[in-house]
Amino acid sequence: MKVAVIGCTHAGTASILNVAKLYPDAKITVYERNDTISFLSCGIALYVGGVIKDPNGLFYSSPEELKKLGVTTKMSHDVLDVNTDEKKLKVRNLKTNEEFEDKFDKLIITTGSWPIVPNIEGIDLDNILLSKNFYHSNTIIEKAKTAKNIVVVGAGYIGVELVEAFEMNKKNVTLIDSQDRILSKYLDKEYTDTAENAFLDHSVKLALGETVNRFEGKDGKVSKVITSKGEYEADLVILCIGFKPNTKLFENQIELLDNGAIIVDEYMRTSKEDIYAAGDCCAIIYNPTGKHGYIPLATNAVRMGTLVARNLVKPTTKYMGTQGTSGIKIYEYNIASTGLNENYAKELGIDISTVTVEDNYRPEFMPTYNLAKLKVVYEKKSRIILGAQIISKTDLTQCINTISVCIQNKMTIDELAFIDFFFQPHFNKPWNLLNLAGLSAE
Numbered sequence: 001m002k003v004a005v006i007g008c009t010h011a012g013t014a015s016i017l018n019v020a021k022l023y024p025d026a027k028i029t030v031y032e033r034n035d036t037i038s039f040l041s042c043g044i045a046l047y048v049g050g051v052i053k054d055p056n057g058l059f060y061s062s063p064e065e066l067k068k069l070g071v072t073t074k075m076s077h078d079v080l081d082v083n084t085d086e087k088k089l090k091v092r093n094l095k096t097n098e099e100f101e102d103k104f105d106k107l108i109i110t111t112g113s114w115p116i117v118p119n120i121e122g123i124d125l126d127n128i129l130l131s132k133n134f135y136h137s138n139t140i141i142e143k144a145k146t147a148k149n150i151v152v153v154g155a156g157y158i159g160v161e162l163v164e165a166f167e168m169n170k171k172n173v174t175l176i177d178s179q180d181r182i183l184s185k186y187l188d189k190e191y192t193d194t195a196e197n198a199f200l201d202h203s204v205k206l207a208l209g210e211t212v213n214r215f216e217g218k219d220g221k222v223s224k225v226i227t228s229k230g231e232y233e234a235d236l237v238i239l240c241i242g243f244k245p246n247t248k249l250f251e252n253q254i255e256l257l258d259n260g261a262i263i264v265d266e267y268m269r270t271s272k273e274d275i276y277a278a279g280d281c282c283a284i285i286y287n288p289t290g291k292h293g294y295i296p297l298a299t300n301a302v303r304m305g306t307l308v309a310r311n312l313v314k315p316t317t318k319y320m321g322t323q324g325t326s327g328i329k330i331y332e333y334n335i336a337s338t339g340l341n342e343n344y345a346k347e348l349g350i351d352i353s354t355v356t357v358e359d360n361y362r363p364e365f366m367p368t369y370n371l372a373k374l375k376v377v378y379e380k381k382s383r384i385i386l387g388a389q390i391i392s393k394t395d396l397t398q399c400i401n402t403i404s405v406c407i408q409n410k411m412t413i414d415e416l417a418f419i420d421f422f423f424q425p426h427f428n429k430p431w432n433l434l435n436l437a438g439l440s441a442e
C-alpha cells in the first residue's frame with residue numbers, strides 16, 4: 001500500500017506515526033513544504049516571551065525519527081497539484097526547483113491552515129507579521145528586539161498570549177479587535193472583564209470595538225495603525241485575526257464547507273474513496289450543536305490524524321466530535337472553557353439557562369485559598385449541559401475537561417449535582433464546585 005501524506009505538523013505527524021505502526025508494510029511518503037516538521041505553535045508566545053530558551057524543544061519529531069519507522073520524508077517539497085481521480089501528485093522540490101509526479105493508493109491530507117490576511121491598505125508594509133510557524137516566531141523575536149510600540153490585531157487566544165509576552169518584555173502594547181471584548185468566542189463578559197482588567201493593570205492599551213481600516217508607513221515600514229475610532233503608533237504589527245483551511249488544491253475535487261474546510265465523515269474519509277483528511281484543513285462535528293464547525297486546534301488535529309491511521313484500511317474507530325475545549329493563562333489567572341458560552345448560545349438562538357458558582361476552591365482553614373468562578377450553560381428544556389467556563393488564580397482548569405466529558409455524554413445539569421468526586425482539604429471542599437453548579441441550577 002502506497003500512502004502519500006501532504007503536510008507534516010500535528011495531524012500529519014500523528015497519522016504517519018500510527019500508519020507506520022499499524023501497517024509496517026505500507027510505503028509512506030510525506031511531503032512538507034517547510035524544512036521543519038512537528039512544530040508546536042502553541043509554544044510561540046512562550047518562545048517570543050523568552051520563557052522557552054531552546055527552540056529545539058518546540059519540535060517533537062524529525063525526518064531521522066520517521067526514517068527509523070521506514071517513512072520517507074520529503075522536506076522543502078511543495079505539493080503543487082493533486083488529481084484525486086487518477087491518484088497522482090505533482091510536487092516541486094523547493095531547493096532544486098525540480099518537479100516530479102508521484103502516485104498513491106491512499107492519500108492523507110493534513111495541509112492545515114493559514115492566517116487570514118485582510119486586504120486593506122498598507123498590508124504589504126514591512127513589519128506586519130503573521131504568527132503561525134517557526135519562521136514567523138523567529139522573525140517576530142528578531143523584529144521585536146528593536147520595536148517599541150507593538151500592535152496586535154485580533155484578541156483571540158493567539159493574539160492575547162502574544163500581548164502578554166510583549167508586555168512582559170517591556171514593550172508598549174496595543175490590542176485591537178473589532179469585537180467589544182477579548183476572547184469573545186470562548187468566554188462571557190464576566191470572565192473577559194477580569195482578563196481585560198489584568199491587561200489594563202499592566203498598562204496594555206485595549207482598542208476594542210475598533211476595526212482596522214489601514215496601515216500607514218515610513219520608509220516602507222509600518223508606523224501607524226488607523227482604526228474606525230483612532231490611530232496607534234506601531235513599529236511592529238502582528239496579525240492574529242483567525243485561520244482559513246489550506247485546501248485550494250482540492251477545490252472541485254472533494255466536498256468542502258463554504259470556508260473551504262474539508263468535510264470528513266466520522267472515519268476521517270473525504271467524499272472521495274481512499275482520500276482521508278485530518279486537522280486544521282477539516283471541518284469537525286461540534287457536539288454542543290451537532291453541526292459541522294471550523295475549530296482549528298492541535299487537540300483535534302492529533303486525534304483526527306490518529307484516527308485516519310486506524311481507519312485507513314477498514315472503518316474501525318469513529319471520531320466523537322469536539323467541544324472545542326481550550327485553556328489559557330493570562331497573568332495570574334487560569335482560564336478554561338468548553339462548548340458554548342451564554343453569549344454564543346444566544347446568538348445561535350438556543351434556549352439556554354446558566355448557573356454560576358463562586359466559592360473558595362478549598363476550605364478557609366487552609367493557609368491559602370483562592371476564589372474560583374465556574375459558569376455552566378445548559379439547554380433550558382432538556383437540561384443537557386452545553387458549555388462551561390472557569391477562572392481562578394489556582395489552576396482548576398481540569399474541571400473544564402470534566403465538563404467536556406459531560407457534554408460529550410449528553411449529561412444534564414441535574415446529574416452533575418450528584419456525580420462522585422473526591423474531597424480532600426488540600427484540593428477542594430466536600431461539595432465539589434461542579435456538584436455545586438448542579439445543585440444551584442434552578
Ligand SMILES: Cc1cc2nc3c(=O)[nH]c(=O)nc-3n(C[C@H](O)[C@H](O)[C@H](O)COP(=O)(O)OP(=O)(O)OC[C@H]3O[C@@H](n4cnc5c(N)ncnc54)[C@H](O)[C@@H]3O)c2cc1C
Nearest residue numbers: 007009010011033042079111112113279280296297298299
Ligand atoms: C500561535 C499559535 C498557538 C496555538 N496554541 C494552541 C494551543 O495552545 N492548543 C491547541 O490545541 N492548539 C493551538 N494552536 C492551533 C494548532 O497549532 C493547530 O490546530 C495545529 O497546528 C493544526 O495542525 P495541522 O497539522 O492540522 O495543521 P498545520 O499546523 O497548519 O500544518 C499543516 C502543514 O502542512 C504543510 N503544507 C500545507 N500545504 C502544503 C503543500 N501543498 N505541500 C507541502 N506541505 C504543505 C504546511 O507547511 C504545514 O507544516 C495554536 C496555533 C498557533 C498559530
